Amino acid sequence: MRIDRQTVRLLTQAGFFILFLLAPIFDLFRLDLNLKHFFFLGMNWTLGLDDFVAGRISALEAAFRLVVRGGLPILGTIALGIWVSWKYGRLYCGWLCPHFSVVETINHFMRRATGKQSLWEHHPQPERNADGSMTRADPRYWLLLVPIVTGFSFAWALALLTYLLPPSEIYGNLWHGTLTRNQTIFISAATLAFFIEFMFARHLFCRYACAIGLFQSLAWMGNRKALVIGFDRRRAITCADCNAACDNVCPMRLKPRSIKRHMFTCTQCGQCAQSCEQVQTNNPQGPLLKWVDQACALDKSARDFGHHIEIPAHCYTKPSE
Ligand code: SF4
Numbered sequence: 001m002r003i004d005r006q007t008v009r010l011l012t013q014a015g016f017f018i019l020f021l022l023a024p025i026f027d028l029f030r031l032d033l034n035l036k037h038f039f040f041l042g043m044n045w046t047l048g049l050d051d052f053v054a055g056r057i058s059a060l061e062a063a064f065r066l067v068v069r070g071g072l073p074i075l076g077t078i079a080l081g082i083w084v085s086w087k088y089g090r091l092y093c094g095w096l097c098p099h100f101s102v103v104e105t106i107n108h109f110m111r112r113a114t115g116k117q118s119l120w121e122h123h124p125q126p127e128r129n130a131d132g133s134m135t136r137a138d139p140r141y142w143l144l145l146v147p148i149v150t151g152f153s154f155a156w157a158l159a160l161l162t163y164l165l166p167p168s169e170i171y172g173n174l175w176h177g178t179l180t181r182n183q184t185i186f187i188s189a190a191t192l193a194f195f196i197e198f199m200f201a202r203h204l205f206c207r208y209a210c211a212i213g214l215f216q217s218l219a220w221m222g223n224r225k226a227l228v229i230g231f232d233r234r235r236a237i238t239c240a241d242c243n244a245a246c247d248n249v250c251p252m253r254l255k256p257r258s259i260k261r262h263m264f265t266c267t268q269c270g271q272c273a274q275s276c277e278q279v280q281t282n283n284p285q286g287p288l289l290k291w292v293d294q295a296c297a298l299d300k301s302a303r304d305f306g307h308h309i310e311i312p313a314h315c316y317t318k319p320s321e
């Protein structure tokens with residue numbers, strides 16, 4: 001049985017979302033403000049400088065611990081992140097990030113309720129989907145949408161607190177109705193803030209406010225041969241028969257046929273390419289959109305600077321050809 005890419009992506013997103021909620025509970029990763037140090041993979045993650053303060057180790061050994069326990073893990077993570085983004089773009093965003101899972105889920109129910117994936121869009125998108133199914137707006141979906149957004153907001157607020165204070169204390173207090181005043185204020189304020197962000201500004205956050213997303217995009221833009229959703233412009237006339245299914249499906253509300261600069265916040269979710277595959281399923285030449293890299297990716301980048309270069313012949317041929 002062949003599992004399609006979007007199913008794999010859904011599974012990786014769901015897995016990472018569960019990890020995001022459970023990581024503090026199992027001390028996989030969290031900062032404990034009471035103990036004033038991190039936990040990582042079930043172990044205390046300290047810089048080990050207490051021994052230096054107590055005079056048990058030399059300054060040289062303290063410096064060594066600082067580099068090994070602090071500098072190397074942080075720099076290693078950053079270097080790995082930059083390398084992956086340089087080659088593959090915002091892969092983390094589209095395939096793992098727990099915020100983007102929320103974005104996509106809310107987009108889905110927002111479209112069911114309003115016909116649009118975002119409240120800020122002027123016009124509803126076509127009811128016909130790329131696979132031929134229909135999605136008609138029904139205001140009754142608001143009755144589902146609001147509890148879903150509230151639920152996500154509360155779960156995020158609670159999880160955030162468990163990244164800062166012992167999860168056993170927070171969940172125990174919640175279960176027994178004995179949250180402290182400060183804990184109650186934190187969870188209430190964070191739930192409200194997340195509700196506003198998820199409902200009204202989730203795309204804006206991904207585009208402009210998330211440092212992780214921004215640095216991935218910058219690294220990606222620096223590599224003209226990086227993986228990108230390419231468009232076979234030579235057959236652009238074929239799009240005349242389509243209702244812009246690729247634009248309609250994009251969860252970041254981008255235009256996947258445009259130049260790379262305009263796709264700065266592309267999360268490599270691949271939904272646009274899948275939509276084109278569905279629309280062009282009977283086209284012997286295959287879809288016009290697909291992931292490309294190396295020489296096939298240059299056309300997309302060159303157009304950022306107004307240059308038009310020839311697309312190598314093999315870039316958009318079907319694998320069997
Ligand atoms: S342009 Fe395509 S791959 Fe990028 S975010 Fe939009 S749908 Fe996903």
Ligand code: SF4
Nearest residue numbers: 239242244245246276
């Ligand atoms: S690229 Fe594919 S999905 Fe997009 S408008 Fe053209 S035919 Fe439709």
